[in-house]
Amino acid sequence: MERTLVVLKPDAVQRGIIGEIISRFERVGLKIVGAKLFVPSKELVDKHYPSDRTEFIKGIGARTLESYREMGLDPIEQFGADDAMRIGEEVRGWLADFMRSGPVFAFAFEGPHAIEVVRKIVGATLPQKALPGTIRGDYSFDSSYLANSQNRPIKNLIHASGNKEEAEFELDLWFSPKEMTDYSTIHQASMM
Numbered sequence: 001m002e003r004t005l006v007v008l009k010p011d012a013v014q015r016g017i018i019g020e021i022i023s024r025f026e027r028v029g030l031k032i033v034g035a036k037l038f039v040p041s042k043e044l045v046d047k048h049y050p051s052d053r054t055e056f057i058k059g060i061g062a063r064t065l066e067s068y069r070e071m072g073l074d075p076i077e078q079f080g081a082d083d084a085m086r087i088g089e090e091v092r093g094w095l096a097d098f099m100r101s102g103p104v105f106a107f108a109f110e111g112p113h114a115i116e117v118v119r120k121i122v123g124a125t126l127p128q129k130a131l132p133g134t135i136r137g138d139y140s141f142d143s144s145y146l147a148n149s150q151n152r153p154i155k156n157l158i159h160a161s162g163n164k165e166e167a168e169f170e171l172d173l174w175f176s177p178k179e180m181t182d183y184s185t186i187h188q189a190s191m192m
Contacts (some may be wrong), residue, residue, distance in 0.1 A: 002114040003033060004161045005170040006122075010102035012139075012157040013037070018105050021135055021158065024121050025109055029187035034108035034171075034180040045099045047173055049092055054085070060095075061088030067126060067144035078148050095153040106174050111187075115160075115167050122160045130156075 006025070008018055022032070040048075050056060061084030068075045075082045079090060109118060123134025128143050130136035140156050147154045161167035171180075 001110060001112060002164065002167065003108055003110045003171055004115045004118050004167040005159075005174055006107050006109060006118060006161075007099075007159040007174070008105040008107075009155070009157055009159065010098065010104060011155040013103050013105055015139075015157075017139060017157075021139075022107070024135060025118065028111075028117060028121070029185075030109040030111040030114055030117065031183075031185045031187070032107050033110045033182065034175045035106070036175075036179065037103050037105045039103050040099055040106075042096075042100060044173065045096045048170065049096050049099070051089070051092060051096075057088035057092055058084045059088065060091050061085055063125070064088070064091055064144050064148065071143075071145055073145055091148070091153060094147075094151065098153045098155075108171055108175060108180060115162075115164060118160045119162070122158055125156060126154065127156050 008021060012018065012021060026032070064087050065075055065082065065084055068078075075087060079087050081087065111117065121135060123130030123136035125136075126144065127136045127140035130140070132138060135158055136156050142155045144154060161170050
């Protein structure tokens, strides 16, 4: 059994697709053990997307550079550089601002292999690479180039923890122990 964090970003909330997205997770037997709708503080967003974690920032920049290469575009035209760290810092800033631009719906799911199951349902981070049938594949069409040309993050609707360590860190960041609950579902009774 695992627990994992999912955050529906402001674009998902504004589009009114919270229920559709949640139902996809519930249909596979995952249960909600924590949930809240709110506008996250700068402090929370800065801890979630830390500006001092070099590996994280370079990763954002490297994925952006890879996407630009695949599309045959020049990152220097957009960013004035082709340095992963510099690009990552800029994109991270856009993402942090976006996450505070409106309400998000954060929830914790629990179930067998919850982290992996959630990631499969969510789909690839870049919507143009997300398969049909995934949340991003069905509801988002954004790309790195389109987002970057408008000086904003990719609107990919949803954040999902990437691994066990990340899930534990993020759940503690987004939820207090009092905000989490435990109960049994019919799925648990019939599947376990």
